[in-house]
Amino acid sequence: xxxxxxxxxxxxxxxxxxxxxxxxxxxxxxxxxxxxxxxxxxxxxxxxxxxxxxxxxxxxxxxxxxxxxxxxxxxxxxxxxxxxxxxxxxxxxxxxxxxxxxxxxxxxxxxxxxxxxxxxxxxxxxxxxxxxxxxxxxxxxxxxxxxxxxxxxxxxxxxxxxxxxxxxxxxxxxxxxxxxxxxxxxxxxxxxxxxxxxxxxxxxxxxxxxxxxxxxxxxxxxxxxxxxxxxxxxxxxxxxxxxxxxxxxxxxxxxxxxxxxxxxxxxxxxxxxxxxxxxxxxxxxxxxxxxxxxxxxxxxxxxxxxxxxx
Amino acid sequence: xxxxxxxxxxxxxxxxxxxxxxxxxxxxxxxxxxxxxxxxxxxxxxxxxxxxxxxxxxxxxxxxxxxxxxxxxxxxxxxxxxxxxxxxxxxxxxxxxxxxxxxxxxxxxxxxxxxxxxxxxxxxxxxxxxxxxxxxxxxxxxxxxxxxxxxxxxxxxxxxxxxxxxxxxxxxxxxxxxxxxxxxxxxxxxxxxxxxxxxxxxxxxxxxxxxxxxxxxxxxxxxxxxxxxxxxxxxxxxxxxxxxxxxxxxxxxxxxxxxxxxxxxxxxxxxxxxxxxxxxxxxxxxxxxxxxxxxxxxxxxxxxxxxxxx
Numbered sequence: 348x349x350x351x352x353x354x355x356x357x358x359x360x361x362x363x364x365x366x367x368x369x370x371x372x373x374x375x376x377x378x379x380x381x382x383x384x385x386x387x388x389x390x391x392x393x394x395x396x397x398x399x400x401x402x403x404x405x406x407x408x409x410x411x412x413x414x415x416x417x418x419x420x421x422x423x424x425x426x427x428x429x430x431x432x433x434x435x436x437x438x439x440x441x442x443x444x445x446x447x448x449x450x451x452x453x454x455x456x457x458x459x460x461x462x463x464x465x466x467x468x469x470x471x472x473x474x475x476x477x478x479x480x481x482x483x484x485x486x487x488x489x490x491x492x493x494x495x496x497x498x499x500x501x502x503x504x505x506x507x508x509x510x511x512x513x514x515x516x517x518x519x520x521x522x523x524x525x526x527x528x529x530x531x532x533x534x535x536x537x538x539x540x541x542x543x544x545x546x547x548x549x550x551x552x553x554x555x556x557x558x559x560x561x562x563x564x565x566x567x568x569x570x571x572x573x574x575x576x577x578x579x580x581x582x583x584x585x586x587x588x589x590x591x592x593x594x595x596x597x598x599x600x601x602x603x604x605x606x607x608x609x610x611x612x613x614x615x616x617x618x619x620x621x622x623x624x625x626x627x628x629x630x631x632x633x634x635x636x637x638x639x640x641x642x643x644x645x646x647x648x649x650x651x652x653x654x655x656x657x
Numbered sequence: 658x659x660x661x662x663x664x665x666x667x668x669x670x671x672x673x674x675x676x677x678x679x680x681x682x683x684x685x686x687x688x689x690x691x692x693x694x695x696x697x698x699x700x701x702x703x704x705x706x707x708x709x710x711x712x713x714x715x716x717x718x719x720x721x722x723x724x725x726x727x728x729x730x731x732x733x734x735x736x737x738x739x740x741x742x743x744x745x746x747x748x749x750x751x752x753x754x755x756x757x758x759x760x761x762x763x764x765x766x767x768x769x770x771x772x773x774x775x776x777x778x779x780x781x782x783x784x785x786x787x788x789x790x791x792x793x794x795x796x797x798x799x800x801x802x803x804x805x806x807x808x809x810x811x812x813x814x815x816x817x818x819x820x821x822x823x824x825x826x827x828x829x830x831x832x833x834x835x836x837x838x839x840x841x842x843x844x845x846x847x848x849x850x851x852x853x854x855x856x857x858x859x860x861x862x863x864x865x866x867x868x869x870x871x872x873x874x875x876x877x878x879x880x881x882x883x884x885x886x887x888x889x890x891x892x893x894x895x896x897x898x899x900x901x902x903x904x905x906x907x908x909x910x911x912x913x914x915x916x917x918x919x920x921x922x923x924x925x926x927x928x929x930x931x932x933x934x935x936x937x938x939x940x941x942x943x944x945x946x947x948x949x950x951x952x953x954x955x956x957x958x959x960x961x962x963x964x965x966x967x
Contacts, residue, residue: 428884429846436885471874472881502843502877518881519873520842527837532830533812536739559870560907563829564781567812571782571828574738575746597870 353379356413360406360458361644364425365477366391366501369401372641373409374648380641382409390424398431399453410457420448420648422463422640423477431460436467436474440514443483444643446650463647466513473518477640478504481611484643485634486511494607497599497631499616501526505599517602519595522616528566529587537573542581545622548589552623555593562594592623603629612636663689666723670716670768671954674735675787676701676811679711682951683719684958690951692719700734708741709763720767730758730958732773732950733787741770746777746784750824753793754953756960773957776823783828787950788814791921794953795944796821804917807909807941809926811836815909827912829905832926839897844876847883852891855932858899862933865903872904902933913939922946 353375361372367389373381388401402419410417426434426449434449448461465476478498486492486508498504501522507514528534555562569586572578596603603624608631610617610624617633624631663685671682677699683691698711712729720727736744736759744759758771775786788808796802796818808814811832817824838844865872879896882888906913913934918941920927920934927943934941 467881467885469885472878472885474881474884517874518877520877521873523842524873527841531837531841532833559872560904560910562869562872562908563831563834563901563904564827564908567828567830568782571777571784574784575777575779575782591873594870594873598872598874600870 353377353381355381355409356411357381357409357417359648360409360417360419361641361648362402362419362421362423362425363477363480363640363644364421364423364430365389366424369405371402371405372644373406374645378645390427390430395431398425399455403455406458410455413457416456417458418648418651419458419460420463420644420651421460422480422644422647426462426465426476432462434462434464437464437479439466439468439516440509440512441466442512443479443486444647444650446654448647448651448654461647461651463644466516468516471517473516475504475506475516475518478506479513480643480647481636481639482506482508482513482643483646484639484641485609485611487642487646488634488639489609492607492609494609495602495605497603497608497610497612497620498636499610499612499620503595505602507602507605517599519598521591521595525588525591528591529584534566534570534583534587537570537578537583538580538587540580542579542584544579544582544585547582548585548619549622549626551586551589552593552596553589553626555590556597556600556623556627559594559597562590565590588619589623592619596623596627603627603631608632609634611639663687663691665691665719666721667691667719667727669958670719670727670729671951671958672712672729672731672735673787673790673950673954674731674733674740675699676734679715681712681715682954683716684955688955700737700740705741708735709765713765716768720765723767726766727768728958728961729768729770730773730954730961731770732790732954732957736772736775736786742772744772744774747774747789749776749778749826750819750822751776752822753789753796754957754960756964758957758961758964771957771961773954776826778826781827783826785814785816785826785828788816789823790953790957791946791949792816792818792823792953793956794949794951795919795921797952797956798944798949799919802917802919804919805912805915807913807918807920807922807930808946809920809922809930813905815912817912817915827909829908831901831905835898835901838876838901839894844880844893844897847880847888847893848890848897850890852889852894854889854892854895857892858895858929859932859936861896861899862903862906863899863936865900866907866910866933866937869904869907872900875900898929899933902929906933906937913937913941918942919944921949 357373358376370385451460506516667683668686680695816826
């Protein structure tokens with residue numbers, strides 16, 4: 348009977364396992380996505396022994412009928428010290444991906460697990476886990492790219508790309524600061540309502556960029572303006588985002604003033620970064636984070652196949 | 658029988674009621690402190706109807722045998738929108754205290770309550786509640802003071818004093834940022850242990866002052882240095898504090914480069930600010946926050962007595 352190239356069981360399974368979410372894709376041998384599911388079982392929610400059950404809860408239906416163990420290629424915080432198994436960092440400058448992947452033996456014999464290494468930088472000290480896969484995915488479709496990749500998120504990464512390698516990178520805690528300040532700090536009282544204010548966002552990001560030393564005091568002014576001047580929650584939220592993204596752009600100015608900037612991100616957040624850069628006269632191209640993640644995991648799977656030729 | 662001037666029942670009761678703590682003092686007619694107690698029943702923990710029981714739990718033993726209701730003079734977040742009763746702000750420039758105090762009728766007839774107004778500033782928008790009493794207390798013992806008062810805390814205040822008036826002020830969220838980042842953010846993993854590192858604190862505060870635009874990326878580097886270089890929790894904690902206090906000093910540079918700077922604060926925190934300023938060649942005098950608070954509340958009580966002469 349002829350083997351159908353792209354049908355269940357999958358040829359391999361792609362896994363993006365971050366701090367707050369777990370996303371998996373069943374992949375056909377020809378690169379087709381057969382199925383995709385996700386859960387909230389991120390690394391932050393899991394004890395060491397809970398990783399395998401959390402993964403099986405999503406992929407078990409795909410393992411039926413497989414003649415050999417299905418290779419699972421995973422990136423992100425699954426390889427952190429608090430993850431399933433710690434995968435050593437690869438030090439920049441280096442290509443975003445490189446073998447060997449970290450092979451972990453699961454209890455279930457129906458799959459094998461291979462974790463992608465994160466990247467580290469000695470000075471200034473910095474680390475990433477997961478974004479190296481997005482960088483590889485972006486370079487897979489833009490092989491000649493030279494310049495800066497901006498990957499906004501909980502811990503935004505800015506990576507400098509030269510000759511297909513990550514020469515250096517820089518992390519800003521922008522997303523985590525926004526989450527903490529908007530939900531837990533005194534500013535939450537000012538943000539208690541829906542909406543967004545584009546003009547307030549652009550004003551605030553320009554203010555933080557022009558005078559980054561004022562960040563600490565401008566943050567509290569969000570609360571004061573709500574108390575004294577009836578500032579709306581939409582304006583307060585946009586100002587908080589604008590101040591923090593503006594501070595990030597101040598910290599990374601040398602990186603986005605270079606020859607080329609591409610933003611790899613999701614929806615609204617990526618467009619906020621693009622708008623703040625555009626207001627500084629900088630046009631950045633954008634790529635969808637989910638798409639580049641999957642392309643990067645496919646590149647990691649290709650490395651795995653070279654390691655273990657059939 | 659002759660009346661003993663400084664004995665129970667107290668002539669009045671002083672109350673400092675912040676977001677996280679409630680402190681009360683039984684005061685004799687001659688200004689003596691007859692007793693002092695405190696609880697963790699700060700404004701943040703209390704529903705509107707819970708303020709009076711929280712206060713009575715501390716002061717009720719002092720009310721026995723009083724011929725007339727005992728005046729209670731209170732400052733701080735007790736007068737906030739989320740407090741016992743909202744006290745309108747007084748707008749700077751103005752003296753730190755001014756009448757009339759906000760009279761609130763408690764259910765219990767054995768005391769009367771008088772809340773000190775906070776201060777507001779229209780542009781840049783800013784507010785304070787409680788620190789105006791500390792400013793008044795400092796000026797009570799330093800009547801000719803002209804310069805800048807630094808009041809470190811959850812929301813640090815920097816006030817410019819001219820001719821006995823607060824001409825302007827500025828708030829930095831330093832203490833709240835430290836609390837959130839050290840206990841809730843990814844940096845908590847790096848700070849999981851005791852200790853302090855003076856040299857790391859001074860290095861970090863100088864770095865943040867010299868290049869405030871790098872704050873966002875230097876924060877994450879605390880985590881990375883722990884992962885990659887085995888940085889100790891003591892060094893990580895001191896670096897986090899140094900970066901945030903350095904950022905505050907960057908935001909307030911014009912204020913501490915003026916003719917005189919005094920720090921009104923408690924213990925270690927005040928000495929950290931003094932050390933960071935000293936490293937910039939700026940010698941600041943220090944005053945104990947608890948002492949100036951009580952002196953300021955006594956000044957507010959004096960205003961109350963002028964309002965309602967016996």
